[in-house]
Amino acid sequence: MFPPTTGNNVVLLEGAKNAHQAWYELVEQANYHLHLLFYIWCDDKVGRTLRDQLIVKAQQGVSVRVLYDAVGSFDLPNDFFEALIHAGGKVAKFLPVTLLRAPLLNFRNHRKLLIADGHAAYTGGINVGDEYLAWQDIGITLSGAGVNQLQEVFVEDWFYCTGEELTDADYFCRYDLHHTVSDTATCSVIASGPDQHFNATREMVFLTITQARSRLWIATPYFIPDEALLLALRTAVYRGVDVRILVPRDSDSRLCQRASRAYYTELLEAGVLINEYRGMLHAKATLIDNQGVLIGSANLDSRSFKLNFELSAVLSSESLCRQLQAWYEGLLASSDRVFRSDLDRVGYGDRMVISLAHLLSPLL
Template identity: 35%
Template sequence: MTLPHILPLLAFLLHLAGILAAMHAVMNTRTAQGAFAWALGLSLLPYVTLVPYLYLGRSHFHGYVTLHRAHHRRLSQTTRRGERVGVPESCVRYSEMAQMVRGTFHPGQQLKLLVGGEAAFEAMFQAIARAEQCILMQFFIFHDDMLGQRMQHALLERASAGVRVFVLFDGIGSHALPGHYVETLRKGGVVIYPFATRRRPNRFQLNFRNHRKIVVVDGSLGFLGGLNVGDEYLGLKPPLAPWRDTHLQLAGPAVVELQRSFAVDWHWVTGELPPMLPSSPAQGSAHTLIAATGPADPQETCSLFFTAAINAAHKRLWLTTPYFVPDQAVMSALRLAVMRGVDVRVLLPSRPDHFTVFLASTLHARDAIAAGIRIYRYQPGFMHQKVILIDDDTACVSSMNLDNRSFRLNFEIGALNVDRAFAADVERMLTEDFGKAVEITREEYRRSPYVRRLAMHVARLFDPIL
């Protein structure tokens, strides 16, 4: 068969594949907007959209969902016996959050705000060095660089001392991690695996990433937040340096929830359970709710978490996020907060690490400003922290970004803390951050060249996968 005969056949087969993929998109994409966008593109332009759909279009998975929910129920039944039931009076306005994530506001938490990569990793390394029984560790990204090698050595040292060490990393987030890094850890006694929602590798699946960052030492001390294991998180990689991020250290009964979250993911990957050690006694003043969210949840838990947090604000709502791509529910909640007189401020980066997301964020920022939301851009370097301050008594530190990927496609985790002393610490931190930021107006959009404004609107078309 000659080339002139082959090309029409290939074009026909490609369009047929596009139509079949469009039917799959209509049946499986979570939102109507996303289904319409994929179906239109796949039907009319399969040459452009078919390959991206193979990587980004899948929005459902089954084996992990079934096991995740069953295992979560089993863990809850076996480890929550005897725990206090109900919501403390100071936390009543967040009761729907606790019900949604099937969690508990644990009293007596001791909290420490870790501002910046150096402070956060020093605290983690000190805790790891003191480990006597078990270390649970989960990060989205591991790099084989200076920080990654220091972490490798710290884990190997504890494993050689007889401490049981369990590590999860995301297979896509850590795609650049060389095999010898993992093998060195395994040979040294560290049990380490990549996370994926399918046990059999699927190179056509980039969704459903495990974006959680968890460290638990001896069941008593926990860490979570926005940092990953890489030199850029210490601000050592221009042009994004200095890197602004925040982590949380917590001790008390809520640490058991971090163990549960890790255990569910670990059991999916390995078929086994890691040790579940008792947490330290309640000696602090904070009530803490651990919210582990993800696409295996019956509802879109992360988006609802943000919506509920915004709706709970009476006087103040300060948000920091590297990516500002809110869905309709979150944007409506922000608008309503402004209408009821809440001081709503959002701190964004002034430098992009993902250009398409940055363009979409800029357009959403314009719409937010028009609604009365105050938008700031952090000037010294890249701003990656995920922090919420509500009124004078509540603060959340998490791995959750304000975008569709966190809302619906990634596994995330956060700690909502009700405590005036901790909220005051967060207020001081954010006041300093806002002092290093510039408030922007709608002029940022108006002054942009036409081509850049057009690029913003095109980038927003990709909101469902950003």
């Protein structure tokens, strides 16, 4: 976890369409270098549009580097980036899997990141693909000292995959905080992965739950907490914190959805409010009190806490918090609240499926 930086400007991107537009603008404005890291890159309209824009920038002399996960983008054609490479761009896969490296199916780079000239960046939960246009998701663009922290994450991942050292000071920016005229958001970047003895993302999630004093609103597509996080959520309610959990009703992973429902009973009995959004919710965000925000790529499950390389940003900004609150409340209006009585009406067959999914939850 990086130390907090001040003087950052943060823009909330509600929905994949706004995120895609932000990507295109960041790429268009770049004059020196573009660094992109995504878990999933699809061979579809969005994927080809972003690739073709990168080809144009590479032809203009901009240094372009693309890193994508070999498993997340497993169906991407081998020649997809051929024209970009021919134009001078550099492309790498994160941990390609072979028969001799099958265990690496688990250690995936789930991060989403786009950096332009070291001055501005995107991060969040949205991958490169058309599918996300139909889902509820969010991301942020960031300018300010926090971009240097995101750049460090990319530099380390790129070096691991390619051996190329990006140590030139031109990849990083100096920010005169005394003359920052934009929103003074505080930002601290969290990069975590299975290489850490104590997972930084899980530690931060636990800290936000235990430190919340008035509000803790969580949105996550996959909700499979461990015992410590369950205890922290329950005791937050006992302290008088307004604890809410928003998950999708129409999940793209039925197994994860059923595993999530195994935790409903004890949380509802403790006073946690649970809502299921009528659609697919892919956003990973948490509101903490009146100015704290946690946004990134990490889900609230064992895979994000133990097996994946994740990237999140802890932000302190009252204006950002208000925007995220409005977004969250808008989703609640299209959600169904879960009550204890709903669980009593679940049939025996569904209960068995939920129990089985719960047994598998450490692997999900």
